Structure formats: C-alpha cells, structure tokens
Amino acid sequence: MKVDKKGEWLEVEIPTEWDGISIDSILKDRWRGPKKLLHQMRMEKRVQVNGKINTQWTSPLHKRDRLQLRLFIDEEYGVEPEYLPLSVMYEDDHLLIVDKPAGMDTHPNDHNGGTLANAVAFHFQMNGLKTKVRHIHRLDRDTTGGVVFAKHALAGAILDQMLEKRLIKxxxxxxxxxxxxxxxxxxxxxxxxxxxxxxxxxxxxxxxxxxxxxxxxxxxxxxxxxxxxxxxxxxxxxxxxxxxxxxxxxxxxxxxxxxxxxxxxxxxxxxENVSLIHPFTNEEISVAIPWPDDILRLxxxxxxxx
Structure with missing residues (x-):
C-alpha cells in the first residue's frame, strides 16, 4: 500500500481492495482505531480526502483517492529526554525497534531516569520529533534485545492490538x-x-x-x-x-x-528477533537483534x- 508522510499528514493512496470502503470503516475496522482517538481526529478536522476536509466519514472512497490523516502532531514526550547510548535496529515514520541493553529498565518507575524510554525520548528530540514515547511491550531489566515503540497515537493503538492478538512475533x-x-x-x-x-x-x-x-x-x-x-x-x-x-x-x-x-x-x-506485518504498508518486517557480548562470551x- 502506498503511504507517504507529508509534514504533519500521512497520505494514503486508496488501493484497489479498498475501493468503495468508507473512511469510518478504514479507521474503525481495518486499523482498529480507538473511539476516543477517532472522535478527537473528527473534532479537530484531522482527516481529509484529496486535500478537502470530509465530514461524511460514511461516504465511500475510491481507488487512488488520497486519504490524509494528521497524525504527526506535537506532544509531550512523557519522560525526560536523556542522552544514553541507543542501538536503533529499525525505524520509519510509524515505529521504532531498538536493542535494549542489560541493566536498563524499559521505562521509568517512580520517575527514575536512565531507562530505554528516556533514551528514545532523546533520540526523538535530536531528530526533531515531538511525540509521546509509547513502548508496545517491555523486557525485564537484565534481559536484552528488541523492543518496539510507536511514533504516533494511531500506530500505538494498532500495535497494541497486534500485540494482544499475537501478531507481533x-x-x-x-x-x-x-x-x-x-x-x-x-x-x-x-x-x-x-x-x-x-x-x-x-x-x-x-x-x-x-x-x-x-x-x-x-x-x-x-x-x-x-x-x-x-x-x-x-x-x-x-x-x-x-x-x-x-x-x-x-x-x-x-x-x-x-x-x-x-x-x-x-x-x-x-x-533476538521481532517480526510483524507493518500496520500501514502491509510489508513484512523482520528485525534480527545481534547477541550481546556477554552472551557471545558465554x-x-x-x-x-x-
């Protein structure tokens, strides 16, 4: 599926298999967007078709229509950005997969720093991205390997549901x-x-x-x-x-x-591996995470x- 980030907007070219499907059906049924987020997007006019705000979410879309969603909005990180070494294994406009080292929590507890989430916030900050840090799953403090983060609210909602349905392997x-x-x-x-x-x-x-x-x-x-x-x-x-x-x-x-x-x-x-079908492009993503030095020595x- 053809998708493209244009500033704050995600533009999706309606494929053949979506011909005749409504905005409402795509957001609710195909992407399983949560009601609260979809209501917010509707109220803030963050959905357009072919460059025009479309209030009729039940109207059918047609092949090659451009569905535009304002997803990339500024948000508080939710954690303090902190410079820490970060190994990025995969990144695009929607998700980030990083290699968590041993001795590091996935996210803060009781407002402590030094966590993977703090490192991700700094990574976002250095790349000019202002969005909430959303981890999709966690690893124990002393377990190493791949952790998935979402880069905007809709990606977070979809990935959360994919994890619940065991679609993130x-x-x-x-x-x-x-x-x-x-x-x-x-x-x-x-x-x-x-x-x-x-x-x-x-x-x-x-x-x-x-x-x-x-x-x-x-x-x-x-x-x-x-x-x-x-x-x-x-x-x-x-x-x-x-x-x-x-x-x-x-x-x-x-x-x-x-x-x-x-x-x-x-x-x-x-x-050592995270694999999933990309929630927006439908591409198969398989990310290998190299063994850390202490396990290689073992x-x-x-x-x-x-």
Missing amino acids: RTYIAFTHGKLNQKKGSIQEKIGRDRHHPSRRRVSPTGETAITHFERVQIYSNPPMSLVRLKLETGRTHQIRVHLSHLGFPIVGDSLYGGQKEGISRQALHA EKGVIHKK
Missing part, C-alpha cells in the same frame, strides 16, 4: 542449566505472583494463562547447558524465566529462579559440545 534465545532432552515442545502453566517474594512469579493454578513454545538448538557438556530458542504466545511477567525454571532448566545467571552465575552476571536471555566459553 518475538523470538528469544536462552542458555539454561542442564541438558534438555526434549527437542521441542510447549510449556502451558499458569503464572501468578509469589506471595513470599515481592518481585518473583511462580507457576500457580490460580494464575494467568501462560504459553511458551521452545526448541532446543544445542547441548553443551562442560558444564552441562542447553541453548534454547523460545517464542511467546502470551506475555506474562518473567514468563520464560518462570517456565524454564519450572521445567527444571533454569536460565544461566538467573539467580531469582535458581540459575547460577556461570560466566555471566545476569540471566542469559535475549530477544557461548564461546562453553567449548565442550555433545
């Missing part, structure tokens, strides 16, 4: 203790809070549904470890860490869930393979 790798005999499988165990520890989670019959798919990539003998690739079907707090520990194969370095710090000072867990140090 995230692939992780982890080094675990022990030799995992099962080549592939799924862990379907509910996860809830551990009432004996403020930050731990645990497998609990009264918890929330959690499903993790895994595939064993490699086994190492000295010390006995496994390299596992994982995909989430749900996104519970600490889900991979809890599930692997429950399976009897805690992640190396994950002291909260039974792992030992052997060659790495944090959990050896990395989000792999190199485990030299005796089975």
Whole structure:
C-alpha cells in the first residue's frame, strides 16, 4: 500500500481492495482505531480526502483517492529526554525497534531516569520529533534485545492490538542449566505472583494463562547447558524465566529462579528477533537483534559440545 508522510499528514493512496470502503470503516475496522482517538481526529478536522476536509466519514472512497490523516502532531514526550547510548535496529515514520541493553529498565518507575524510554525520548528530540514515547511491550531489566515503540497515537493503538492478538512475533534465545532432552515442545502453566517474594512469579493454578513454545538448538557438556530458542504466545511477567525454571532448566545467571552465575552476571536471555506485518504498508518486517557480548562470551566459553 502506498503511504507517504507529508509534514504533519500521512497520505494514503486508496488501493484497489479498498475501493468503495468508507473512511469510518478504514479507521474503525481495518486499523482498529480507538473511539476516543477517532472522535478527537473528527473534532479537530484531522482527516481529509484529496486535500478537502470530509465530514461524511460514511461516504465511500475510491481507488487512488488520497486519504490524509494528521497524525504527526506535537506532544509531550512523557519522560525526560536523556542522552544514553541507543542501538536503533529499525525505524520509519510509524515505529521504532531498538536493542535494549542489560541493566536498563524499559521505562521509568517512580520517575527514575536512565531507562530505554528516556533514551528514545532523546533520540526523538535530536531528530526533531515531538511525540509521546509509547513502548508496545517491555523486557525485564537484565534481559536484552528488541523492543518496539510507536511514533504516533494511531500506530500505538494498532500495535497494541497486534500485540494482544499475537501478531507481533518475538523470538528469544536462552542458555539454561542442564541438558534438555526434549527437542521441542510447549510449556502451558499458569503464572501468578509469589506471595513470599515481592518481585518473583511462580507457576500457580490460580494464575494467568501462560504459553511458551521452545526448541532446543544445542547441548553443551562442560558444564552441562542447553541453548534454547523460545517464542511467546502470551506475555506474562518473567514468563520464560518462570517456565524454564519450572521445567527444571533454569536460565544461566538467573539467580531469582535458581540459575547460577556461570560466566555471566545476569540471566542469559535475549530477544533476538521481532517480526510483524507493518500496520500501514502491509510489508513484512523482520528485525534480527545481534547477541550481546556477554552472551557471545558465554557461548564461546562453553567449548565442550555433545
């Protein structure tokens, strides 16, 4: 689909398959825009067709009409811009995918700085973009890898729904203790809070549904470890860490869930790929996130393979 940013406006050329569809149907049904945002866009006259404000959102559009949406408006960042190293893996007018390092929170808690969101705000500021920092999902403080941010409100709403419908695919790798005999499988165990520890989670019959798919990539003998690739079907707090520990194969370095710090000072867990269908262009986006140095050193140090 042909889309183009023109100043504050996004211009969409109506494709053949949208011929006869109304503005209302595109915004509500195709893009699933939230009612509050769409009402605001209507009241502020932020929707045009062929350069003219069109109050009849139910009128049909035709092939090659130009639907124009004023999406790129100035907003407060929501967090303080702060210069921090930032590895941008993918960026366009609508979304940003960055590589979160270990030891960094995704967003501020209790107004603390030094987070990925602060770094993204600074990146936006340096590029002349004034928009709210919208993270679509999070990673634990000591988990590395890809995190998706939206660059305007409609992109944020669409990406949030895509995540909820499992249309944003995230692939992780982890080094675990022990030799995992099962080549592939799924862990379907509910996860809830551990009432004996403020930050731990645990497998609990009264918890929330959690499903993790895994595939064993490699086994190492000295010390006995496994390299596992994982995909989430749900996104519970600490889900991979809890599930692997429950399976009897805690992640190396994950002291909260039974792992030992052997060659790495944090959990050896990395989000190595993010893939999705672009919400506006319909292109397939697949972004590989390189393994960080500490995980590469861990792999190199485990030299005796089975």
